[in-house]
Every structure is written in structure tokens, then in C-alpha cells.
Amino acid sequence: MATANKQQLAVLKRGADAWNNWRADHPETELCLAGSDVKDIDLAGANLRGANLLGTNLLRVNLQGANLEAADLRRCNFREANLTGANLRNAQLYRANMNRAILTDADLQGANLYRAYVSRATLRNTNLRGTDLGLATLVSSDMDGVKLSGARVYGISVWDMKGEPADQADLVITPDERSDITTDNLKMAQFVYLLLNNEEIRNVLDTVGRKSVLILGRFSPERKKVLDALRGALRKMDFVPMMFDFEGADTKDFTETVKILAGMCKFVIVDITSPKSSPLELQATVPDYKIPFVPVIQEDEEPFSMFANLQEYPWMLDLLEYENAEQLVDVIEKAVIQPAMIKSDQINLQKAGIIRKRHAKDYY
Template identity: 25%
Template sequence: MTKTDRLPAKPIAEKLLPKLIKKIRIVNELNQEEFGQILEPPVTQSTVARWEKGEQNPDTIQFPKLAYLLDLSLEQFHQLHKSNCLSNLKDLSIQKKFLVPNRQHYRLLKRGAKVWNKWREKNPDIIPQLAGAKLETLALDGMNLDKADLRGVELRNLSCRNSFYRSANLQGAFISEVDFSNSQFRGANFSHGEICKSYFNQTDLKKANFEGVRASNIQMKNATCTEASFINANLDNVRVFGTLFRNTKFDGVRSSNIYICDCEDELPINDIKLAELTYLKRYASSQFEYFLQSLTLEKKLLDLANKLVDKFGNYNFANAVSEFCSEPNELHPSATIKIRKTKDLLIVKFDSQPASNSNGRTEIAEPKIILRKIGDVIESNFTATEVNESEKIAKLTQQIQSENVSKFIPIALKLIDLQGSKFCSNNYKLEKIDNSIILSSVAKIEVELMRVQIGSESNKIIRANLTKSCLTHFQEILLELLT
């Protein structure tokens, strides 16, 4: 009999400590023998039984461990022990500290996939409780472990191919030399675990959580990691040939020795975020160059569209919408471009000159959307010709509007000089605010057509969408006022 097993000389009359010990054990789902083994130093099952009956007190050497299990400091535990008041038990929030698998579930799992999957079919609402399980050198192929509680499991030297772990919780798991090839892990949680020497080839890891994971010497060939999270993960010696990383989160990830090709002598890269692009650059260089050219044209078109709609479009303050529409003219009759911009949306439509068919009839096609930006996502479907035509329209628009503004400003200043800081006529409102001349259309809703800052040496166009008819209208008004 050890020192910690000895019986006291007289019975103990305490009430709190026996109930406290039993509650800690029950919350952690441990039997008396298992509970005795987690203590420091360990004690026998019979000793734990005597503690719970109040026939014996734990040695003070056990107090630090008991305090830890209660989330109390040693001093707080001593005060609780000294109070010996059962009412204090109600104020304690005892949390589960040890992960222990359900014994029935654990035994069923070890009987193989056929028995396990049949049990799951009969009990679809039961979540397998396998947290803390230690599994080694088993064939677990084809297992249905969807939604299973696998927190803190230790998986070593296992075959788990063609299995299902969708939405399973593997938080804090230790995984070594396990083959998960062709398995389903959609929505599974691997966070803060450790994975080494394992295979995830052709697995579905969509929306899987690898946050804070330490992973080394693993293969993820042709896996799907769409919308997965590798935030703050630490990855080394990982093979990702053919792996999809769409909308994958890599914030704070640390990676090294990432292999992107299915060959033995390739040079690895150190940034997993660049895996797919680097593969294209190395092994599909002509496609990559074409992609870069297309990306350059897309950026050019986006810049042109923003310039046209912001500087040469109408602005509706009520709806916060800018619109631009070019019109065919004698200098550029071949195409028009229409742009609409809101806070989160930009749409560019291109309309080429109507073509004639073999019968000589004009065919009018619907305007083609060549670029769309929704939030941060940019979509495009353009030809190099359409970008070049758009650039010509932008240059011509700037030329025309500069000329119209230079003609309109003297008229506007004269009208304001004659009528005051605000002048209204038919469907227009002209006003001067500080050093800016602003022209708006007020036919149905107020839309700003022009805003120009007047300078001592030159004027600065903030916005200008003046038509010839508008310019003629104000020329006639000024002539009428002066005669």
C-alpha cells in the first residue's frame, strides 16, 4: 500500500470534498480507475472510491491537480476546502478537461467499417463521441465519420481511404502516417492540430479549417481546398500538384518547401499562395504570358471605364449612380460604350456599329457586356479590338468635353454675373459655389452634368458631360439677356 493509499486513523466528517471529487470525475466522463490514473501521483481505484465516500481524504500532494481540474488557483482551492460548505459547489462551473472516447463507440469503430456504418445508418442522430481516442495500425477505409467528435485524437499508421469526415471535429488532433486519399472532409475542423507523413490525395477539403495547424511531409495532390482556411498554419514539405485553392484563406500562413509538380527533382517554392500561378509560369508559360497580357488589357479597360464614368458621366446624387454613354459621331462612328457605376457595381457595355447581312439588311445586336466589377470581383469578356475602340472613345470624349467646357465657362460666368450665384432655366440649374461652377439637369431628378473648378490661370474639370444642344441652349439664353 502506497503513501497515497493509506487509511486515516479516524473517519473524516467532511462533506464538500467527496462530492467535489465525484463531480470532477463524472464531468470528465471517467471511471474511478481512470480518474486515479490522471492524478499526480496516480492512485488506485479503491482509493478514489474511499475519497468519494468520505472515508479518506486526498493527500495534500494531490491538491494542485484537483485545483487545475476546477480552474482554481491552489490558494482558492485551499479556501474552498477549508470552507467545507456544500453551497459553494453550486457556484463552481466545472469544465471537461480530459478527452475520453465513448466506450461503446470506440469498440464499434474497432470492429471495422461494415459494423460501424451499419450502426450509423440505424442511429443517424447520434454524433460519434471519439474525442481523445488513440488508434494505431488499423484499416479504417470506408468509414462514415461525418460530424464525429474527434478532438484530440491520435491517429498513427492508419489506412482511412474513401472515408467520410464531413463537418467532423478533429481540433487538436495528432495525425501521423495516415492515408486519407479519396476521402470527404468538407467543412471538417483540423485547427491547432499536427499532421505529418500523411496523404490527402484527391480529397474534398472544401471549407475545411486548418487554422494554426502544423503540417509537414504531407501530400495533397489533386485535392480540393476551395474556401478552406490555412490562417496562421505552418506548412513544410507539402505536395500540392493539381490542388485547387479558390477563395482559400492564407492570412498569416508560414510555408516552405511546397512542391507543385508531380516529379521527384523539381525545385520547391516557399509561398503556397503562389502555387497555382507558379505552376502555370513554369509548365504552361505560353498560357501564362497570354494570361498576363489579358490581365494588362483588363486593367487598362477598367481604368478607362472609371475615368469615363467619373469624369465624363452624369451623377445622380439621390441614387449615388454615375452613368456614361458615348454617341457615334463623325470622328468615331464605329462604336459606342455605356457605363453604369454604383458603390459596389461597375458595368461596361460595348455596342459596335450595326452590320449588314447578305441580304443588305441591318442587323442590330444587343450591347455586349465586356466588363463587370461586383465588389472586389472583376469579370471580363472583351477582345483587344474592343479595348482599343474604348481607348479611342475615351480620348475623343476628353477632347470634345474640354472644347465644350472652354466654350461654356465664359457663358456660365456671364449668366451668374447677370443673375446671381444661381441661375435656373427650363430643365437646367446653374450655380457657383465657392470657386466651382456646377451645372445640373433637373428635368425629373437632379443629375450633375458638369463641375469645374475655376482657377486664376486654368480651370480644372471635375466632371463634364455637356452636349451640343445644352451648349446651344445657354448661348441662346445669354444672347436673349444681352439684347
């Protein structure tokens, strides 16, 4: 690796004004500051265009409004640096550490941030159009208003991203050597990448869609055996039961949680026994998902008053009464699973636009 030019480094450490004056007097001089340590200095407005700063320590440096266009910034340490409004167009930032850096209003269009570390950073209104963010880490970063169109985001990590990007069009989710696949949402890009590159995840999602059954209800200690019996019976029949207990649910998050779980399942079993069952919660869920709901209730109990309205939806099956958990398990295949699977097939036909037909000869 090239070593820093001692004369240039000495000038740089005197600050941005001294550096810019020297640069104006030496416009054709090749700039080499590689491997140097210039942490904690003020370089706001410095003209470092095209400079070789490979591996330089720029910890907490003020580079506000600086010109780093086309600079070699590979493996640089920009941790906690202030790059507000800086020009980093077409800069090389391979494996650069920009964790906790401030990049508000910075321009990185066309820059190479492959495998860069940009976690807990501030990228508000930052221009990242056409950048290579392949395998970059942007965990918990503020990306509100960031412009991303045309960026390569193959393998990017954006967990706990804050804010909403302003421009997410044509994000490339494949590596250089493959044909481009694009999407228009950064979080979706991360998910699609996982699907494309992990057969196990694809298999899990396929299993979830075909075999998962959501069980809803309020399972107080005395009714816990109903839950256990249902889960045990479903497991024996090669289903994957998931349970959501109304009893411990946070009202704020309930509807969203149930919608997510229901959308993943083949059908839903909902026990509405006990007056504590939540009509409002079910009314907020059932209308939105065309999947079979199988309502069950212990005999001698009455459903909540608005339940009849939910039965207007064709994917809500007839209410099944049962004496006890043992009886419910005995009939689960014929009274629960088979009707749910038939209803699921009917719903799929409707979604596919297949017309149901009869013929007069069937009635002779």
C-alpha cells in the same frame, strides 16, 4: 478490400475508454475496421494508431485528441467530424472526405491528402508541414495560422480561402514525377500551376499584356457614343479594349479594381470630360503604375483642378482635346495609339536599365 473485425468493431462502438482499455490489453493485434459504419459516436482520445479504417464512415464522429498516426484512412468519410487536436501524422487520407470537418490544432505532418476533399473545413493552426495536398480541394476553408512549409500543393484548389497561413515556405507546385518547383505563397502556387499546365492561359496573359487597353471615364447616356467609338476603333486595330465606368463605381472598390485592370494593360485612355470626373480616384492610381495614360477631353471643357499635378508623371501624356467622337476616332492612331506605344517603349527601356545616348555628330 479487407472487412472489419467484428469483435474490434463491437468494442469501438462502446466508446473511447472501452477501446483504449482493450487496445492496452492487445498491443500487438492488427487493427482492421475497414468499411465499417461508426457515425455519430464519441471517440475522443481514442488510440487508433496504425488502424486500417479504409472506407469507414466517421460522419460527425468526435475524434478530438484521438491518435490516428499512420492509420489507413483512405476514402474515409470524416464529414463534419471533430478532429480538434488529433494526431494524424503520416496518415493515408487519399480521397478522404473531410468537408466541414474541424481540424483546429490537428497534426497532419507528413500525411497523404492526395485528392482529399477538405472544403468548408476549419484548419486553424493545423500542422500540414510536408503533407501531400496534390489535387486536394480546400474551397472556402478557414486556414488561418495553418503551417504548410514543404507541402506538395500540385493542382490544389483553395478558392475563397479564409484567413492567412502562418508558414508557407517551400511549397512544391509540381507532381512527384517532375523536378520540384517551389514558391512561398499558397495562392501564388495555385496561379503558377495554372500557368505551367495551361498553354491557353499563358496565351491569354500574353495577349492581355500586349493588346489590352483600359478605357476610363464617366460615360453618361449622352456620352456613351464616345465609349462605343473608342472601343470600336481599338478593336479594328487588333487591340482588346476593357472599359471601367466611373459612373457606376463603388468608391470602396474603385482604386483596387482600376489598379488590377491597369496593371494588365498596354496603356490606358482616360476621358476626363465633365466636372464629375474623379480626381481623387485617378490620383490614387496614376502614381503607382508606370504605364502610359492618355488623357482626352472634349473641347471647351476644363480638366479638374488637380490634373496638372498628374502631368508631373512622365507616363501621363499631354491632354488631347477633341470636338466630337468622330474626330477622336479619326486621329486615334496618330494622336493616341502611336504616342502611347512610343511612351511604353521608353518606359520599358528605363525598366531594363538601358542608357539613352546621343552623339555630337548628329548635330552637324
